[in-house]
Amino acid sequence: MYNSEAIHNVHYGKKYNNKPQNFIEWIIAYADKASASSRTFLPRNKEVFENFLEFAEKLQELYDIGSKEYIEEIKNKVVENEEDSEELRTYGLISPDENKAISLAEKLINAEKDLCGGKNLLAFYHFEIPSIKSYLNRGRELSIYAGYSIMIDSLIHDASDYIKSKIGKEVIISDEGGSLLAIVPSSFNSKEMIKSLDLSPFETYKENFMEFKLAEAHLGPEENWKNWRSEDPYFRDSLRGFGTLINKFLSSPGKINKVNNNNVIPIDKLCNKCKINYAKDGKECESCKKAELFYKTFTSMSRNKSADPQISEKIKRLRIYKLVEEIQERNEEKILVKVWDTVDDLNKDFNGNEVELKKRRYPVVMVGDGDNFGQLKSSVTTLTQYLEINRFFTYMTYYSIFYALEKTAINFYKHFSSPVIEFQPILLGGDDFSLILTSQELIPFLYYMDEALVKIGGRVDKDSQKNYADAAEMISSKKPYQWFGISIGAYIYKNTAYPIFLAREDAEELEHISKNVSKGVFQGKYFGSEVIVTIMDEKSKGLLEKIKEKNGICILGNNMRNIYETILKFENSGISSKKILDYIKLEGDKIRIFYDVARNNSESLEIVMETISNAIRNGYDIEGYLVLLGTLMSSLEQKNFEGKEYYKTPWENIGVIQNESL
Ligand SMILES: [Zn+2]
Known part of the structure; x- marks a missing residue:
């Protein structure tokens, strides 16, 4: 594809x-x-190569891939720097x-x-x-x-x-x-x-x-x-x-x-x-x-309308256009790709009529960048490897964005006669990208992007020793030996008059936080690929200094599902984003938060307690997590479109519409 x-x-x-x-x-x-x-490829980090040799040893027990002695010999050379052996053709x-x-x-x-x-x-x-x-x-x-x-x-x-x-x-x-x-x-x-x-x-x-x-x-x-x-x-x-x-x-x-x-x-x-x-x-x-x-x-080309022929030819070569074209073609036009003339289009419905304030979508400027891609590229030994790795990362970034947009349209953004995806790709580079989405699309997009990356590169917990059921499982399961996550910053802004280039700078600052937390927290926990994201808006960004070292504001794409379900529960039990911001003032003090909830919203105590213990179980800092929750809730609350509320789609029903695998 x-x-x-x-x-x-x-x-x-x-x-x-x-x-x-x-x-x-x-x-x-x-x-x-x-x-x-x-x-051969020599990852600069020797540990990675050692892990690989360990796998080769296990594999040798099942299949002859060049004799046990041969692997042993390489291992001795790499790990213990043994004397060179003449038989070894290196x-x-x-x-x-x-x-x-x-x-x-x-x-x-x-x-x-x-x-x-x-x-x-x-x-x-x-x-x-x-x-x-x-x-x-x-x-x-x-x-x-x-x-x-x-x-x-x-x-x-x-x-x-x-x-x-x-x-x-x-x-x-x-x-x-x-x-x-x-x-x-x-x-x-x-x-x-x-x-x-x-x-x-x-x-x-x-x-x-x-x-x-x-x-x-x-x-x-x-x-x-x-x-x-x-x-x-x-x-x-x-x-x-x-x-x-x-x-x-x-x-x-x-x-x-x-x-x-x-x-x-x-x-x-x-x-x-x-x-x-x-x-x-x-x-x-x-x-x-x-x-x-x-x-x-x-935009004209994306709408299948006639456009300047000379420039059309130029744009056809670009990956940002191929992305739009492919989403449309692959789904036989079942997915409507909506691009904007200006971000003010988010204040309108799809017929171009202004909508009331609470029905508006907010623009989200998103920037992302691969964590160790540059370092990996610099440690290749041959041109072929360089091209292969470059191609792999380029594919990984493109595919995960494509997958996330498509899944978001089909599973979430379907309150219309046909599924819709609204976005504007800005740049799809080899290992960096930037695009503009709506706040409604953000949660599923990040979840599915993470899912796509795991499909491609796998993700394993560093501490868990995986026992394979049989040889087939051992060979076919993904075995990432190092980290190649993508760090993302996403900035939601409610005032569409705010200059885009400033929103991008905010997003870059948040991407930087993702990179730091990725290095400090997530890279110590996992091998493989993942989306690490930090999300804020103009209001919550004021709290940045206080929480930027904490991982609650910065989470794994996969955890977006918990966030979504929590927002749904909060909505249903009448906890507003305003209330969440009150909890933030209690600085992550669990007992004081519970006390406040018990006194003022006793009927929602259970769900707040559950949310907070979940966050702790996932290793997240409560204060940062509440800021993230408050940010997302305030951009999604009461939002409905075409008479349907955003939260009308419970997560467990998602995936009913089956899609051919990519
Ligand atoms: Zn000018």
């Missing part, structure tokens, strides 16, 4: 039709194969002699000298628009904010398409998430490519270029070949690989080139939208106009 043109596979089986087409693609393929045949990998791998790769190291007089054949090339945020920050309104994001995404694909057509499809390493990374011939000159791009809406663009030796793709940057002395061979070899070479390249400064010179602009000619550029008509600058055109084209 999922097909991204952006990430190419470098496996060349008989049936694979993306075989290298030209000289440069063959060189890349060769260099990578030479490397892959001798190397091409010098993890050898105590740091020069072993180098001398074994002599032919490869001398390849350039032997083939082309010592000249490097290959180079990395990177292209991006620097400080994307400075453009997004021009967007007080949705059309400008999302428009700039779509326009930049599209520009990167223009650059990528240019390189694909001139050099080859296989040379693109990644072109999602606002930058382009490719392997090019060292003779590559970007001048013609730059000329072909429309850079007029931007002040600057940034390029980076670095030649490398074929052997460096195999052994990492040349400076890592020597002077390791008594350093642990495992650690040494985890830094002698393709990931380290890419890291070296990506951390080098690159060159920023100017496109436009910003002269002093008379105040009456300043663009009304961005307040930065010159506006010929005194209203809107050309850049903002273009950004808006990109956004309008996106």
Whole structure:
């Protein structure tokens, strides 16, 4: 179901039709194969590799995967750094002699000298628009904010398409998430490519270029070949690989080139939208106009209406559009995807009529980012692994968002003749994303996103020793050996006049809290993938300083179901979000809260006690948890739509509508 043109596979089986087409693609393929045949993935954290070997040992008891002795030998080398064994065909990998791998790769190291007089054949090339945020920050309104994001995404694909057509499809390493990374011939000159791009809406663009030796793709940057002395061979070899070479390249400064010179602009000619550029008509600058055109084209296409043909072609390539298209197509248009002209559309029903205050939906700006993805990518040893891991994370992020939107539409947002999902994707990068949802969709979305991630990557409690029923279960069950969760910040704002770029900054601050709590709490508990989320609104954010270290405000996506059921119970027993905020004033003091409830709302004592003991059982801090509950309740209370209340769908009935598995 999922097909991204952006990430190419470098496996060349008989049936694979993306075989290298030209000289440069063959060189890349060769260099990578030479490397892959001798190397394995060495996670920088040795413990992860040890866990993997343990699994291999268990598996060996059931199937012959290369003899017990062989695994034992690798284990001894990795774990106890035993002397190198001549039988072990590791091409010098993890050898105590740091020069072993180098001398074994002599032919490869001398390849350039032997083939082309010592000249490097290959180079990395990177292209991006620097400080994307400075453009997004021009967007007080949705059309400008999302428009700039779509326009930049599209520009990167223009650059990528240019390189694909001139050099080859296989040379693109990644072109999602606002930058382009490719392997090019060292003779590559970007001048013609730059000329072909429309850079007029931007002040600057940034390029980076670095030649490398074929052997460096195999052994990492040349400076890592020597002077390791008594350093642990495992650690040494985890830094002698393709990931380290890419890291070296990506951390080098690159060159920023100017496109436009910003002269002093008379105040009456300043663009009304961005307040930065010159506006010929005194209203809107050309850049903002273009950004808006990109956004309008996106919304028209999403509504299956005619749109600017040239820009439509550009937008078709983007993953944010593919997401919308796929939800519509896969469900034979049974799901209505609703995109907005402005966030004020949330104050209206689907026919465009204003609705009363208590029926409005609130916008939620959401940003998310993979926790250890960058670190994992940097520890790969070959290009193939890099592409595979990149593809895996890209797929994981895309699929979990797709799954969550679809499930939310089908199971929750169905108070209409057909299920609806309202959202605006802003960016779907490789391992980061941002989108705007409604507060009504937030709870199921996070729950299902977490569910999707667990389906893909699995999740295990670090402390629980799993006993498998049989060999089949042992092999088929997911065995994550490290953490690859996604940290999310979600900011609900009730005043739709609030500038979107500020809401995004709030969401980023909350994402940061998720990252901290993820590191401090959840990563100590689990292996595998999960959604960690922190949610606040303009009111509760005032309490942030008090509770930001606590995990109650920041929870696992899976626990969203408890939250939903608790809100339902509270609603039914007449506890309002206002009451919750009163409890928060009691600073998480259980006894005082119970006393207050017993005195003022004695009939709801049982449910409050149950909620609080549940939160404690899940390891959550009460104060933080109550803030989260209060935040969500105040954005959902009394909300009904088309005559039906939000809470009319009890969770246990969900899933009655069966959907084919993805
Ligand atoms: Zn402007």
